[in-house]
Amino acid sequence: MPEQGAAVRRAPLNRERVLRTAVALADATGIDALSMRRLAQELGVVPMALYKHVANKDELLDGMVDAVVGEIDPPVAGAGWRDAVRRRVLSAREALLRHPWAPRVIESRPGPTPAVLGYLDSMVALFRAGGLSADLTHHVMHAMGSRLLGFSQELFDASPGPGADPAPDPAALRALADAYPHLAEIAGAAAHDDGSVVGAGCDDRFEFEFALDLLLDGFEQLHHRGWTSADRPAGRAT
Structure with a gap:
């Protein structure tokens, strides 16, 4: 040895x-x-x-992000745009499950790394090859956001801070439920698979695929309708 x-x-x-x-x-x-x-x-x-x-710790972190993104499967030849996008996004999610620290580091970078830019460029190419206009694809990329890289940005970080007690105080939970009853109602309405959660919050596999499929269905409908950004109601801000 x-x-x-x-x-x-x-x-x-x-x-x-x-x-x-x-x-x-x-x-x-x-x-x-x-x-x-x-x-x-x-x-x-x-x-x-x-x-x-x-050169420094920042360059190290950028390189680590690129290494993780490099694990994402290439597009499947012959697949329709919707299936090809879905498969790549779920492949990105599998990469993040192998490297649980990666979502946090990706969010911390001041700008996209070369591998992230290349991946996003290839995703635009999938939408465009599927016939979506550049106009619609612009909005699609914004709507997808971090989901393109396999995780959902939560409204807030619900993970306990350093030194915090991981076991919630029942009295404090009751007080929160009394103050915010509607949030408490939906918080208890679903069970999550902890083994498939990426990052902090409720981003488990089912939750992620639910939102991903909802978005892809909507994009497909807009594409078939021939939607353009000129279709938005008059007077609405861009």
């Missing part, structure tokens, strides 16, 4: 190996535990060696 470990440490250091190791480390320990020093230890190098391949 020591000889095997030494062989791993002697493997040439390159950007791909740095990113692959960073992704695996984040999977194992969480994104908050990832640091350049911890990554260097994992690779068996001094921290300064990393900076030949990633």
